[in-house]
Amino acid sequence: MFKKNMAPRRTQHVGAGPSTEQSYIYKVVLLGSTAVGKSSIAFRYVKNDFRESVPTMGCSFFTQLVCLETATIKLEIWDTAGQEKYHSVCHLYYREANAALLVYDIARKGTFARAKLWLRELEKEFLPDELVIVLVGNKTDLAAEREVTFEEAEEFAKSKSLIYMETSAKSNHQVTEVFMAIAHALLKQEQQKEPALRPQPWKKSRVDLQEPSNQTKKCCVN
Amino acid sequence: MAADIHKKKGWEVPNGSLVPADGQPTERSESPTPGLAQGMEPGAGQEGAMFVHTRSYEDLTSPEDGDVVSRSSEEGRGDQADQTSIEQISKDFSELSTQLTGMALDLEEEMRPSQEDKMDLSLQTARRDSARSEKEDEDVTMETWRMHQKHVFVLSEAGKPVYSRYGSEEALSSTMGVMMALVSFLEAEKNAIRSIHADGYKVVFVRRSPLVLVAMARTRQSEQEIAHELLYIYYQILSLLTWTQLNHIFQQKQNYDLRRLLAGSERITDNLLDLMARDPSFLMGAARCLPMAAGLRDTVSTCLQQAKAKSLVFSILLSRNQLVSLVRRKDQFLHPIDLHLLFNLISSSSSFREGEAWTPICLPKFNSSGFFHAHISYLEQDMDLCLLLVSTDREDFFTVSDCKRRFQERLRKRGVSHALQEALRTPFYSVSQVGIPDLRHFIYKSKSSGLFTSPEIEAPYVSEEEKQRLLELYQYLHSRAHNSSRPLKNIYFTGPSENLLAWVTSAFELYVCYSPLGTKAAAVSAVNKLMKWIRREEDQLFILTPQTY
Numbered sequence: 098m099f100k101k102n103m104a105p106r107r108t109q110h111v112g113a114g115p116s117t118e119q120s121y122i123y124k125v126v127l128l129g130s131t132a133v134g135k136s137s138i139a140f141r142y143v144k145n146d147f148r149e150s151v152p153t154m155g156c157s158f159f160t161q162l163v164c165l166e167t168a169t170i171k172l173e174i175w176d177t178a179g180q181e182k183y184h185s186v187c188h189l190y191y192r193e194a195n196a197a198l199l200v201y202d203i204a205r206k207g208t209f210a211r212a213k214l215w216l217r218e219l220e221k222e223f224l225p226d227e228l229v230i231v232l233v234g235n236k237t238d239l240a241a242e243r244e245v246t247f248e249e250a251e252e253f254a255k256s257k258s259l260i261y262m263e264t265s266a267k268s269n270h271q272v273t274e275v276f277m278a279i280a281h282a283l284l285k286q287e288q289q290k291e292p293a294l295r296p297q298p299w300k301k302s303r304v305d306l307q308e309p310s311n312q313t314k315k316c317c318v319n
Numbered sequence: 320m321a322a323d324i325h326k327k328k329g330w331e332v333p334n335g336s337l338v339p340a341d342g343q344p345t346e347r348s349e350s351p352t353p354g355l356a357q358g359m360e361p362g363a364g365q366e367g368a369m370f371v372h373t374r375s376y377e378d379l380t381s382p383e384d385g386d387v388v389s390r391s392s393e394e395g396r397g398d399q400a401d402q403t404s405i406e407q408i409s410k411d412f413s414e415l416s417t418q419l420t421g422m423a424l425d426l427e428e429e430m431r432p433s434q435e436d437k438m439d440l441s442l443q444t445a446r447r448d449s450a451r452s453e454k455e456d457e458d459v460t461m462e463t464w465r466m467h468q469k470h471v472f473v474l475s476e477a478g479k480p481v482y483s484r485y486g487s488e489e490a491l492s493s494t495m496g497v498m499m500a501l502v503s504f505l506e507a508e509k510n511a512i513r514s515i516h517a518d519g520y521k522v523v524f525v526r527r528s529p530l531v532l533v534a535m536a537r538t539r540q541s542e543q544e545i546a547h548e549l550l551y552i553y554y555q556i557l558s559l560l561t562w563t564q565l566n567h568i569f570q571q572k573q574n575y576d577l578r579r580l581l582a583g584s585e586r587i588t589d590n591l592l593d594l595m596a597r598d599p600s601f602l603m604g605a606a607r608c609l610p611m612a613a614g615l616r617d618t619v620s621t622c623l624q625q626a627k628a629k630s631l632v633f634s635i636l637l638s639r640n641q642l643v644s645l646v647r648r649k650d651q652f653l654h655p656i657d658l659h660l661l662f663n664l665i666s667s668s669s670s671f672r673e674g675e676a677w678t679p680i681c682l683p684k685f686n687s688s689g690f691f692h693a694h695i696s697y698l699e700q701d702m703d704l705c706l707l708l709v710s711t712d713r714e715d716f717f718t719v720s721d722c723k724r725r726f727q728e729r730l731r732k733r734g735v736s737h738a739l740q741e742a743l744r745t746p747f748y749s750v751s752q753v754g755i756p757d758l759r760h761f762i763y764k765s766k767s768s769g770l771f772t773s774p775e776i777e778a779p780y781v782s783e784e785e786k787q788r789l790l791e792l793y794q795y796l797h798s799r800a801h802n803s804s805r806p807l808k809n810i811y812f813t814g815p816s817e818n819l820l821a822w823v824t825s826a827f828e829l830y831v832c833y834s835p836l837g838t839k840a841a842a843v844s845a846v847n848k849l850m851k852w853i854r855r856e857e858d859q860l861f862i863l864t865p866q867t868y
């Protein structure tokens with residue numbers, strides 16, 4: 098299950114965190130209807146900025162380092178187009194995800210229903226503990242046009258054990274917090290696991306020339 | 320620059336034969352002549368081309384079958400035919416030249432080269448018919464038609480709207496109905512182009528089953544050129560869906576609403592139409608190179624070549640629709656149309672500026688049945704340098720992403736980043752560098768390399784309208800030079816605002832704009848000087864040594 102997610106896909110060296118800490122790479126995907134603000138949330142988080150965005154083509158990939166007290170986490174963020182023509186391609190992107198943001202627009206009820214459908218699709222693909230899911234109600238700045246109440250969404254999230262947060266990419270409300278919540282949840286999930294089941298921290302999942310012992314420690318993931 | 324390495328003898332080819340004299344097949348001439356063989360002209364690659372060889376403009380639009388219906392005669396008529404068309408063109412041109420200067424366009428009065436395959440229907444009548452039931456739509460439609468130079472619609476063969484350049488498809492659906500009626504009326508031949516002249520407009524239909532594309536234009540473009548643009552729109556749609564998927568969809572459900580699938584990509588088509596109206600790349604069927612020192616370009620190309628991966632087919636470095644470098648798999652050639660579609664995709668979306676994009680894309684001229692996967696990213700935050708890596712494997716994101724990293728690392732190690740940045744700061748050169756006083760602007764295309772060069776458009780073409788007018792003049796010359804029934808190899812015109820010259824040979828195409836004060840003799844001698852200049856500067860203006868993995 099989780100192990101395969103940490104397959105050493107590439108040899109790029111990520112060297113930011115102190116070597117005494119644990120370091121992890123997690124794949125995070127943004128899912129939801131078109132125009133709910135997925136790309137804007139990613140842009141806000143990675144660039145701390147907002148601008149009128151254009152529909153995403155295919156997929157966009159960002160990375161962001163999160164330094165927590167006990168570990169350094171590299172989030173690989175996949176922003177998908179969510180357009181129908183890419184549907185066949187889309188599931189590839191969430192296939193090995195560790196966390197998903199299910200985004201809807203609080204001012205468009207239909208997008209909330211769509212988020213529920215996405216959830217059902219994820220439930221087919223993942224075991225309950227495999228994936229950290231955050232339900233994100235975006236565009237809180239449009240409160241006057243709200244169609245989905247906080248309570249309604251919160252209750253739904255609770256029933257499905259999802260984390261629930263509301264954001265505004267435009268007015269920079271709670272966007273970083275969403276990703277921090279994901280990082281903490283992933284780490285918590287990590288610590289709850291049996292040591293034997295733990296994924297290889299990235300430090301050990303690739304060849305490190307400074308650490309000769311690593312060369313003998315074969316990675317037997319997948 | 321090192322002009323002296325190019326010996327003079329090369330162009331002294333007997334009798335204008337296309338084959339260079341024995342013993343000096345690779346000699347590069349200093350100034351090309353009409354007899355110059357393809358591959359010897361300035362800008363021709365020294366080690367093969369990067370693109371599918373497109374011999375002529377017609378090749379671009381005729382992939383499988385007769386795109387252009389009105390091919391009533393073979394190329395190259397007798398002198399007499401040339402003579403009459405020269406006169407007609409002369410009249411045409413001066414009309415065009417004055418009218419584009421500001422007078423109202425009136426296409427009704429325009430000379431029409433041939434009457435075959437055209438119908439002089441009154442579209443007014445047709446429109447009235449359609450508006451009988453939908454009164455309010457009429458106004459929207461009329462207004463739109465009045466306001467815009469070129470309206471473009473795409474519809475399915477079942478008459479369902481797919482795309483409309485201006486205004487909502489719903490508002491125009493009655494018009495679509497009329498168009499469908501016309502299309503079925505004209506439908507004798509599939510994949511044919513038909514056109515109607517009416518009401519000051521040219522209405523051009525291109526049918527590419529399961530789609531029908533329609534343009535309503537008041538521009539001076541020929542039907543062929545308008546059809547050429549419509550085909551670009553068709554290919555643009557294929558690039559998002561693939562031909563296979565498109566056909567499959569309509570086989571399953573004839574009246575499928577394709578807008579659902581294309582949602583979010585309308586702006587790519589909008590952008591393509593805008594781009595075609597101002598960027599001569601599409602007219603020339605060629606790519607423009609960013610001018611830079613040959614040594615720098617070679618280094619960059621080598622870095623790009625070395626950052627390869629198994630699944631990569633093309634690595635393309637570009638800056639604002641100008642090509643910096645292109646590396647390809649040894650046996651694979653890119654088609655200029657596919658490259659233009661890629662350029663358009665990139666220029667239509669600011670979202671590629673952040674992060675790394677990984678998007679399925681079909682290159683319809685290369686293979687219309689499947690998707691490639693394009694890795695798109697900008698190299699530096701504030702630099703207009705975009706790297707496009709085309710892979711065959713959708714699972715290969717991380718490998719391809721690593722190619723980008725390796726490429727950047729090599730650039731740094733070779734210490735060319737700074738020089739590259741400098742080159743990007745001067746993406747255009749001034750025509751004054753050529754040193755010909757009456758010369759205002761030119762477009763030179765090397766046919767064998769599929770590349771063209773052109774200086775910055777300068778005064779008096781300052782306003783957008785003036786720039787547009789210059790391009791329209793080139794379009795006009797181009798259409799005359801490539802007229803399928805009466806192609807002309809040499810055209811010279813004097814107009815009130817400028818003089819123009821076109822020279823089309825098997826090896827190159829040259830379009831030159833002079834001030835209106837010069838003489839024909841001066842223009843002709845300027846061409847020789849210009850060609851020598853291009854030859855001297857060719858290693859900066861073109862990619863002479865394209866690389867393969």
Ligand SMILES: Nc1nc2c(ncn2[C@@H]2O[C@H](COP(=O)(O)OP(=O)(O)O)[C@@H](O)[C@H]2O)c(=O)[nH]1
Nearest residue numbers: 131132133134135136137149150236265266267
């Ligand atoms: N008012 C408001 N608009 C937003 C917000 N986030 C995104 N948008 C707008 O919603 C539209 C779609 O955003 P985009 O990020 O492209 O959505 P995506 O299709 O889910 O990636 C754009 O016009 C954004 O400017 C937000 O928090 N508040």
Ligand SMILES: [Mg+2]
Nearest residue numbers: 135136152153
């Ligand atoms: Mg998006």
